[in-house]
Amino acid sequence: MPETPALDVRGLTVRYGDVTAVHDLTLAVPRGETVALLGANGAGKSSVVNAALGLFRPAAGTVRLLGREPTAALQAGGVGAMLQHGGLPSEARVGEVLALVRRRYADPWPLADLAATAGIGGVLGRSVDALSGGQRQRVLLALALAGAPPLLLLDEPTSAMDVEGRQAFWATMRDLAGRGHTVVFATHHLDEADAVADRVVVVDGGRVVADGTAAAIKSRIGGRTVRFRCPGPRDGLSGLPGVTGAGGDGDWVELATSDAEATLRALLAGHDALPDLEVRGASLEQAFLHLTSTADGALR
Amino acid sequence: MTDLFLFQLRRVGRNKQYLFFTVLLPALFTIFFTQVIGGQVPAGEFQDLAGAVLVSMMAYGAIGAALGATIRMAFDRSSGWLRQLRVTPVPAGSVFAVDVLVGALLVLPSLVVVALVGRFVNGVEFGLGTWVALVGSLWAGSVVFVALGVAVGLALDAQAAGAAIGILGTVLAALGGLWFPVEMFPGGMVTLARALPSYWFAELGRDVAAGTFTGAPVLVLAGYGAVFAAAALVVARRRPLHAVAG
Structure with a gap:
């Protein structure tokens, strides 16, 4: 019997009023794969990620994360996510925020290693309100990784990072992928998709227009x-x-x-x-x- | 849920503005109004005046604390924190419950500090049972304003919510006769005051302090509480906590 996919999206349709952002999109990501959802801004990548995380009810279609409903999978600690419109609480210290989320996992990523991996070792005692954009992004990464979840869903994860930050980030993702984690990330950076992903799913106008390895997609234009x-x-x-x-x-x-x-x-x-x-x-x-x-x- | 509760409590506790407006300001007003106006009344009426100011300021502080703690929900939604929490194993329902509990709990320091100031600075003399009943009844009654704060916090975006905390508290206090007693109001304003939950909240305190419990304030407050809670539920259904601002 084949293993249930890490991410299983079937017939997903997302509408905002009269605008259809995602049209009948189907996508299955087997466990252990690193997949880039590549598309321009407004292509529907975020809608796919947000619907996959159960942040809203899609107009049609089903989503299963690790074989479960999105909310159930999240509650069970199987999924880590970075959102495009995610944020951190004011008047809290980084370490407190991290502790709040880590405590929810049966087997959280050891704190010192997590902080080092996310690159926030130096700001654990700092107030969230005093962080730079790049630091905030790294704290959000630490929250996504807090439970060392088998599935990571990342929406434009490097948008606020500088070049060094991005390189460190992708090194971490490669390392996780190497240890069997499934990584699905939305991006409009072609170089990220090319360098990191086993498989590139090109999304345009809310539809999948190409799906394969970066090399296969390049060869498609012949x-x-x-x-x-x-x-x-x-x-x-x-x-x-x-x-x-x-x-x-x-x-x-x-x-x-x-x-x-x-x-x-x-x-x-x-x-x-x-x-x-x-x-x-x-x-x-x-x-x-x-x-x-x-x-x-x-x-x- | 305890960890989330303590986490939220600590965050509000770090907000100096919140502590100033809900604890320090009502305490200072209690001293100010009593000492300034108290100097102009005959000695025999000073106790009555000090007691009336005390009850009004306890009500004022409690309303501010209940609204301030709950309307903050709007900030956490606008910042994206509630969405972020939603994609962690922290249960979504507990976030809402904790904010309500924190709002209810934070009313207490405001009530107690104003009561202590009334007792030890202004020399208000109630029996121990009256003090306990006064703090207890106002604490229970403040649930109405917790519900109002939740409804407003869910409905508004951060900027409007920030303004609403100050404006709503001030309007309820001023027009409800908490700063100046309704006896000083012109006729039309009295009718308006008696239509506000803040008036009946203070009325509840005055009844308890005087030992003349009538039940009317409880009925009116229960009605307001039901309306605000229903409003909060309607708004919560339309705008889930994890929705993007707007």
């Missing part, structure tokens, strides 16, 4: 980029077989091609030297823009 140095004349490059676009800056020429092999054969036949020649796959960004623009077109 094209390659041929790049080389060319100080001389560039006539005729855009007319080569397979080429769908030509560009470049300075000495560099960049050709987008749908048939890299044909393009290269023609190039090599016509040029004695192609210094610093590179053939690369599309970036996740190109794939993302391609995927979301076609989905947009389909909607209209």
